[in-house]
Amino acid sequence: MTVEVKVTATLQKMVGGQRVIQGDGATVGEVIDDLERKHPGIKDMVMVDGQIHRFVNIYLNDEDVRFLSQLDTPLKEGDVLSILPALAGGA
Amino acid sequence: MGVTVYVPTPFRKLAGNQTYIEADGETVGEVLDSLGSAYPALRHMIYNDADEIPGHVNIYVNNQEIHSLQGKATPVKDGDEMAVIPAIAGGAIEQPQQRSVALTPEQVDRYSRHIIMPQVGPSGQRKLMETKVLIVGAGGLGGPAALYLALAGVGTIGIADFDVVDLSNLQRQVLHQTDDVGRPKVESAKDTLNAYNPDVNVVLHNTPLTSDNALEIIPQYDYVVNGADNFTTRYLVNDASYFAGKTLVDGSILLFDGQATVFVPGQGCYRCLFPAPPPPGLVPNCAEAGVLGALTGVMGSIQAIELIKQVLEIGDSLVSRLLLFDALSMEFRVVKLRRDPKCPLCGDEPTIKELIDYEGFCGAPFPGPDGH
Numbered sequence: 111m112t113v114e115v116k117v118t119a120t121l122q123k124m125v126g127g128q129r130v131i132q133g134d135g136a137t138v139g140e141v142i143d144d145l146e147r148k149h150p151g152i153k154d155m156v157m158v159d160g161q162i163h164r165f166v167n168i169y170l171n172d173e174d175v176r177f178l179s180q181l182d183t184p185l186k187e188g189d190v191l192s193i194l195p196a197l198a199g200g201a
Numbered sequence: 202m203g204v205t206v207y208v209p210t211p212f213r214k215l216a217g218n219q220t221y222i223e224a225d226g227e228t229v230g231e232v233l234d235s236l237g238s239a240y241p242a243l244r245h246m247i248y249n250d251a252d253e254i255p256g257h258v259n260i261y262v263n264n265q266e267i268h269s270l271q272g273k274a275t276p277v278k279d280g281d282e283m284a285v286i287p288a289i290a291g292g293a294i295e296q297p298q299q300r301s302v303a304l305t306p307e308q309v310d311r312y313s314r315h316i317i318m319p320q321v322g323p324s325g326q327r328k329l330m331e332t333k334v335l336i337v338g339a340g341g342l343g344g345p346a347a348l349y350l351a352l353a354g355v356g357t358i359g360i361a362d363f364d365v366v367d368l369s370n371l372q373r374q375v376l377h378q379t380d381d382v383g384r385p386k387v388e389s390a391k392d393t394l395n396a397y398n399p400d401v402n403v404v405l406h407n408t409p410l411t412s413d414n415a416l417e418i419i420p421q422y423d424y425v426v427n428g429a430d431n432f433t434t435r436y437l438v439n440d441a442s443y444f445a446g447k448t449l450v451d452g453s454i455l456l457f458d459g460q461a462t463v464f465v466p467g468q469g470c471y472r473c474l475f476p477a478p479p480p481p482g483l484v485p486n487c488a489e490a491g492v493l494g495a496l497t498g499v500m501g502s503i504q505a506i507e508l509i510k511q512v513l514e515i516g517d518s519l520v521s522r523l524l525l526f527d528a529l530s531m532e533f534r535v536v537k538l539r540r541d542p543k544c545p546l547c548g549d550e551p552t553i554k555e556l557i558d559y560e561g562f563c564g565a566p567f568p569g570p571d572g573h
Contacts, residue, residue, distance in 0.1 A: 118527070119456035120484060129530055155483075164477035165484065172536045192536070194525070196475040197453040197460055199487040201340030201374070201430035 111136060113185050115145065116192040125149045133191070138168060139181030141191060156193060165196040204232050204277050207284040208243075215242040220517070229260060230273035232283060247285060257288040303327050308400070312354055320515045326354060330400075332512050333357035335422040337410060337438050339390040341492065342452045343428030344376040345501030346508070351394040351401045353509060358394060359422055361406040362386045363569045373494030409569030410434055412556040415441035424511060426504050427451045430486060432478035433563040439464065439471035440556055443546055448511055452504045455485070457493050457528040459500035462538055463507050463519040469540035470547045474523065478563045496528050
């Protein structure tokens with residue numbers, strides 16, 4: 111299954127400047143593995159030691175997957191994932 | 202068949218002051234008819250004398266305007282969201298002003314565009330004038346936030362910043378002007394805010410916030426607006442605001458992206474949102490990566506709006522919600538933000554019970570004259 115994955119500006123440079131990319135997989139983890147095949151290096155920006163970085167949130171539609179089943183969260187047709195790293199900027 | 206219809210502010214008083222109304226119907230026309238039967242005054246706004254939707258009112262189904270669909274015959278189904286959006290021309294609504302003994306005639310005049318709105322009124326204006334807000338950082342976010350709060354007549358605005366104005370700040374930081382380059386930012390900020398509104402008591406904290414002073418400074422205020430530009434200060438301000446029991450209006454920016462939310466103690470905090478900071482260097486800051494100047498105005502203004510809503514106790518705040526703004530796609534999105542029962546600060550079994558070593562936690566020093 112293919113889902114849309116929205117990425118913010120800091121990750122966009124790894125995916126050729128796109129803001130929305132496509133990922134294949136039945137779970138959040140499978141989609142990230144697929145993104146790594148298409149955009150090598152992106153997985154390290156999102157995960158470490160098999161877990162999502164603690165400064166990165168992945169949303170399934172509007173829900174943080176940390177409060178669902180994390181990387182095992184199942185996906186269905188039409189779902190949208192968003193990868194959101196913390197931003198520190200204020201000045 | 203249940204459809205949720207969003208009613209914007211100008212129409213809300215015609216609809217029992219509801220923001221959302223559930224209505225039935227299988228087409229847009231049927232839903233509008235059922236709304237019109239329930240709220241006859243609203244019907245006059247949605248339909249003209251010829252029983253057509255007037256040109257200045259747009260109807261949306263799931264964010265799509267119905268002219269691009271099938272007009273009133275557009276089918277709707279259970280769970281769809283409709284919105285009735287009139288063009289707003291601005292300007293004043295003719296309405297007698299209620300004068301308050303506590304406001305001088307000059308204040309009534311100055312704040313009249315706020316006071317005539319029933320959501321503010323003289324009592325709301327007095328609440329704003331009694332409110333004390335601490336702004337952390339007199340930069341991209343803190344600037345427009347402080348500016349709009351000063352214009353609104355917020356009584357006391359504290360500014361915490363240790364920096365001096367640099368030429369590269371002036372692409373976005375509206376509190377400072379060319380002649381201010383080299384001056385302490387807090388002084389430049391005070392001059393600007395008082396030039397806009399001499400009634401505001403601007404309190405200066407010309408020092409980096411640290412674990413040593415945060416719990417002396419923050420408790421002096423009712424609310425905190427976060428315009429910090431580094432993770433070390435962000436985690437400190439989060440924890441100190443929580444310990445002081447203060448609501449924190451949070452915002453952050455980078456490149457073309459902005460995030461904003463409101464943390465009320467006990468209803469989620471920055472650690473629930475992002476449990477730990479990135480290792481130094483992995484997520485760039487604005488100085489390294491850049492930031493769109495006008496984006497800071499959008500996000501700082503949103504922080505000012507949320508602060509004013511908190512003071513006035515109106516509307517639906519960003520508590521438990523994270524607003525995301527992408528200036529390139531020009532999209533606003535909202536995702537859920539939950540209090541994490543496992544949060545080390547505000548969770549069920551907290552392990553952080555006092556301010557910690559934030560420089561160690563973040564692997565980065567507090568910026569400031571003594572920080573590096």
